[in-house]
Amino acid sequence: MDGMRQGLTIGEFAQLTHLSVRTLRRYHEAGLLEPASVDPASGYRYYTGAQIPQAQVIHRLRELDMPLADVKQILATGDPEARAELTAAHLRRLEERLDRTRAAVTSLRQLLRPDVERLEVELRSVPARTVTAVSGTVAEEDVLTWYDGAMAELDAAVRGHEPAGPPGGLYDNELFTAGRGRVLVYRPVPDAPETGRVARHVLPAVELAVTVHRGPHDDIDVTYGRLGEWVVEHALAVDGPVHETYLCGPRDDPDPDSWRTEIGWPVFRLSPGARSGG
Known part of the structure; x- marks a missing residue:
């Protein structure tokens, strides 16, 4: 040259x-x-x-x-393993962003639909119950990971015990308003052994406005919003954690279309026995 x-x-x-x-x-x-x-x-x-x-x-x-x-x-970085880990960490961040994007698109489709299905809401009195639970203070972005770990511990702890119903969770308002709050997930088994984070809890009696979210949780915020709108119109919201009951979820059926999640909003009942749509 x-x-x-x-x-x-x-x-x-x-x-x-x-x-x-x-x-x-x-x-x-x-x-x-x-x-x-x-x-x-x-x-x-x-x-x-x-x-x-x-x-x-x-x-x-x-x-x-x-x-x-x-x-x-x-x-x-000359180390191939270090390079691979740095790249994999970024790909995980991309996947999380993709999940958020997909959830936002699903929510927007629901919000922009002109023919929104009628929301069925039931006012329900739930008695006090003793359950086997795991609780903790969690950041909103870590809820899914925390939930998976907590449910795995619960599943192991209640093995051999017959549950009185589907699992559920309680989510304090601070989780949504401040981005960090107390979460409790439970199995309705009153006498499972306590081990590690697993402990018995008494859930107090509560009045709830209950609706069912159908399908994956990508657009569950839309159902929350519609239920909140119903509560404003028909009842009096009170302080207390939001209740979720997992009638059917990933542990029951891999098909997301089959999933059913009850959302319960704590209320003071203004019209006993009322049932409405909106």
Whole structure:
């Protein structure tokens, strides 16, 4: 190679990598992909063929919306296992974002439907009960993971005991208003052994406005909203945790369309025995 030809021009490199010249300049400015050399007189950037795979890796990572700092860390890491873990951590974040996006789309479809089905609500008096439960203070974004672990402990603790009904959960208002609050999940078994986080709890008697959410929880917030609207119109909401009862869930049937979740809103009954739709 003579003195006038120091490597691949940025245009040639762009053609070989299917990246635009503008993108390559941006990678250079961000410190992600330095040219092999820069002509001091002309300022032209030159690359080598060995840099093509690196450019393509950067492009793929950026297509996955990986932050620049994370891309730099991966490129600077020589350990393949460390690189794989950094990439996997980002992919997990993408999957969580995808779940949130799917849930938002499902909710919007429900909210924007002109033909909303009638909401059936029952005013129900629930007596005090002794249950086997796991409780804790949880951040809202960690609820699903915490729930899975707690239910696994409960399932093990009540094995061999006949439950008096489906499992359920109580969710304090602070979980929704402040992003962190007390959660209690239970199996209606009064005499299971206490072990680890598993303990017996007495659930106090309560009046609830109850409706059923059908299907996966992607749009359960819509059902919560419609139930809350019903309560405002027909009853008096009182302080207390929201009750959920899992009539059918992932542990019962892998088909999300079959899932049924009762939502119970604590109320002071204004019209005893009322049943309504809205």
